[in-house]
Amino acid sequence: MNASDSAYIVGIYEHPTRKAENTTTAQLHADVARGALEDAGLSLQDVDGYFCGSDAPGMGGMTMAEYIGLSNLRYIDSTETGGSSYVLHLQHAVQAIALGKCNVALVTLADRPVAGARGAGLAGVDFRQLPESEFQTPVPRSPVSGYAMVARRHMHEFGTTSEQLAWVKVAASHHAQHNPHALLRQVVTVEEVVNSPLVADPLHRLDCCVVSDGGGAFIVARADIAKTLRRPLVKVIGTGSALKHNHGGVIDLSYSAGASSGAQAFAEAGVTPKDIKYASLYDSFTITVIMQLEDLGFCAKGAGGRFVQDGNLISGVGQLPFNTDGGGLCNNHPGNKGGMTKILEAVRQCRGEAHPAVQVKDHSIVLAHATGGLLSSYHVAGTAILAAE
Known part of the structure; x- marks a missing residue:
């Protein structure tokens, strides 16, 4: 069975x-x-x-x-x-x-x-107990620096722009305005994102997720x-998980473990990315979303920046609404582990119980995906596909 x-x-x-x-x-x-x-x-x-x-x-x-x-x-x-x-x-x-x-x-x-x-x-x-810590301790590091490196590589490899990254935050903010519990409910523009303070080049403050309890x-x-x-x-029709590591320092930053976990989940579910009308995607940073869209097959590798621009992730406007609760970029990020909230909003959408302003019309098949670790080094991805019955 x-x-x-x-x-x-x-x-x-x-x-x-x-x-x-x-x-x-x-x-x-x-x-x-x-x-x-x-x-x-x-x-x-x-x-x-x-x-x-x-x-x-x-x-x-x-x-x-x-x-x-x-x-x-x-x-x-x-x-x-x-x-x-x-x-x-x-x-x-x-x-x-x-x-x-x-x-x-x-x-x-x-x-x-x-x-x-x-x-x-x-x-x-x-x-401090990680085996690599003795080599990394002298160099100050934080998650944002690793994701900034991924973003810069994506820009170099595929021509992605800061304005395209900003569209991910814009979409999240359009959704968060309807969530009374969201930390950041103000709708922002592309200009406001790219003009927010630079945290780690090329990522700005508004490219980064919130930190919250809960x-x-x-x-x-x-x-x-x-x-x-x-x-x-809400039936679980497909799941997948995969690990990607540093390969002894020979690492390709252009893709994530989601390329494998997504393929497993789609194969088990017997559906394709074209069947998905809503996606909960881990949004620790704006680049994280663009990488996942490509790796899960919603667009070609390198086309993520073009895919998200002009409101394509906004419910009622774009082709693929995402994170209609505001996600980690605007709503919350409990314990710095966003996979839980990705599942919760995917279930709300699948039930037809999301906020009426962001509820997608065709919610028969939805997707939840998350990464753990750093896209710039080793990490594990998990993908789940749910169906309304």
Whole structure:
């Protein structure tokens, strides 16, 4: 049996907070778990599979299962691949359900890097212990410098412009204006993006994502269970994951691991990029979106800049609406790991429950994609394709 025949996303929840000054990380995990269960019409006792990343405090999933009150678990997964973790959790939950290892899987993300004054780091990950750290420590580095290098290479290789990058932010801002929880709700222009302060050449401040506290959760259930619940059916029809590394220093910055994870997901789903009318795409930086559009096959390699310009990503205007909640560029980026929110908005679109101003008309097949790590070095990509039933 194909794993994609067996599972549905039946519950979702996004925490409304963007700065959790008076809430612990554990409480955030519990809050989003409760919200997703209420959305699905299920209880803690129904959950027999639990998935989380390194943001889960204490001893990870074991500690959080105790804290939340998950007493019937028979499957647990603590895969950590940065921002793509939760797309991989979805893939693993579907596989576990197909194998009979669990029937109802809960996936949670929660973190508070803003309230904790941690900046752009990932909870539970000690970057000082990376084997390459002794060679890199003398050189100041941050995620934006790596993505700036990718952007500059894309410009050199394909003629991409700062104005084309800016169109990604413009589209996100058009969507965020309708989201009352979004950190940045003001619509911006191409000129405002390219005239914002330069952070790492060629990326400007408005080319960069926000940093926020908060979290989210979703629930995956066996098909027969899903069909007893009074929620729109969202079937997982295809998933894929892939890793790309430095190859000993011989690295091609023109593509990402999404080229492989996307191909896997499309093959499993039996659809093509032309069938996708909405896409949730990781938007840590504007260049990240352009790279993913190319690698997933929505346009040819090198054509991403031209694809996004003139509002082509704006719902109701362009060919492929993306991140209709405002995404990481405008809405939120809980724990610096955006894969969770990409799934949540894809499910809203697939259900027809996105904000009316941004809801796409044809939401029968949608896509969620995320990367974890750095596009300029090693990273893991995850792709999921969902279908309304």
